[in-house]
Amino acid sequence: MKKDTVTIQPDSWLVSAGRPLEMGSPLNVPLMPASNFVIGEGREYSRDDGTPTWEALEAILGGLEGGNSVAFSSGMAAIAAVFDQLAASSLVALPDDCYQGVAGLSIAGAENGRWRVKRIGVEDTAGWIEACAVADLVWLESPSNPLLTVADLPTICAAPRKSGSILAVDNTFATPLNQRPLDFGADISVQSATKFIGGHSDLLAGVATTKNDALFHKLRKARELTGATPGTLEAFLAVRGARTLAIRLERAQQSAMKLAEQLEKHPLVKCVRYPGLPSHATYDVAKRVLNGFGTIISFDLDGSVEFADKICRSTELISHATSLGAVESTIERRAAIPGQEHLPPALLRISVGIENADDLINDLKTAIEKARG
Numbered sequence: 001m002k003k004d005t006v007t008i009q010p011d012s013w014l015v016s017a018g019r020p021l022e023m024g025s026p027l028n029v030p031l032m033p034a035s036n037f038v039i040g041e042g043r044e045y046s047r048d049d050g051t052p053t054w055e056a057l058e059a060i061l062g063g064l065e066g067g068n069s070v071a072f073s074s075g076m077a078a079i080a081a082v083f084d085q086l087a088a089s090s091l092v093a094l095p096d097d098c099y100q101g102v103a104g105l106s107i108a109g110a111e112n113g114r115w116r117v118k119r120i121g122v123e124d125t126a127g128w129i130e131a132c133a134v135a136d137l138v139w140l141e142s143p144s145n146p147l148l149t150v151a152d153l154p155t156i157c158a159a160p161r162k163s164g165s166i167l168a169v170d171n172t173f174a175t176p177l178n179q180r181p182l183d184f185g186a187d188i189s190v191q192s193a194t195k196f197i198g199g200h201s202d203l204l205a206g207v208a209t210t211k212n213d214a215l216f217h218k219l220r221k222a223r224e225l226t227g228a229t230p231g232t233l234e235a236f237l238a239v240r241g242a243r244t245l246a247i248r249l250e251r252a253q254q255s256a257m258k259l260a261e262q263l264e265k266h267p268l269v270k271c272v273r274y275p276g277l278p279s280h281a282t283y284d285v286a287k288r289v290l291n292g293f294g295t296i297i298s299f300d301l302d303g304s305v306e307f308a309d310k311i312c313r314s315t316e317l318i319s320h321a322t323s324l325g326a327v328e329s330t331i332e333r334r335a336a337i338p339g340q341e342h343l344p345p346a347l348l349r350i351s352v353g354i355e356n357a358d359d360l361i362n363d364l365k366t367a368i369e370k371a372r373g
Helices: 010-016 052-065 075-083 100-111 125-134 153-157 213-226 232-242 245-265 283-289 305-314 357-372
Strands: 068-072 090-095 115-120 137-141 166-170 188-192 206-210 269-273 296-301 330-333 347-351
Touching (some): 052 206, 052 232, 068 075, 068 213, 075 100, 075 137, 075 166, 090 125, 137 153, 206 213, 245 296, 245 357, 305 357
Parallel strands (some): 090 115
Antiparallel strands (some): 068 206, 188 206, 269 296, 296 347, 330 347
């Protein structure tokens, strides 16, 4: 099933990887709802040995990221497996702007004495270089959530590091099509397959990928011991969703740029954050590091929290919902999420889907006008 070397372009790999190769096999990897197997050569118990359905997803992501992948039950399960590699009282370097699940995990571990946490601005390259020399885990997220700050990953990953430390990157917003952290020198790249990989808001899954054989086996062991295994249906759906990632991302990125440019011109919008805009604080880094600017936009309104909430309730094409990376566009006020109260109160985050760009622009403009009354 697994191809050893990626010799084709990423969009072709997405379509072809992880398929059964034997004569007479089904064209697509089947959904295999099996917990155990007849004992003999090969696998015996799925929690320990995996299933062909999981392995298809791992083959796809491993080839895309340039390493070997371990599939988990969710993005947070993959993240927790990375944090579980730390010894007691380890130092964790964490972005000041990051996914609230990671922030919550880091706070809980710090309160229990499992590790110490140092927060660093995503754009503070010098701060990250200093952290690489002393931290046991350097955890980066780029572009960040939800301020879309892009880290200078090539420079940070090339910095001298503390012996035995781990540098991991949450690559969910960029996807492996826009950024391959392992090529920069990161030890682990993590994807929430719930988002762009699955692409249809119908599953929870996560994947951690590494070129380091020892780390790969440790991550597999962590999955086994914690039982953080992907569901069979979820893995099957993630494989099917991944097949169209390239075309979905291309379409949504084009629409995101158009929408971001229109938002910059709107009189009731104070600030638009999108890495593809020249006005963005890390635009120059994004041009150098990313292959594409992504599909997520955040913007600050010139108005109250009530105004922002009313806009979210007034869109008709754009769904008022959390999460991101799916075929449908979504909008939410991020400061309303527990743990995100530090954000600008009237900041809205949009995940742009594959709808017609002009329809999305008109829907948001109409919602703003309706909310203004």
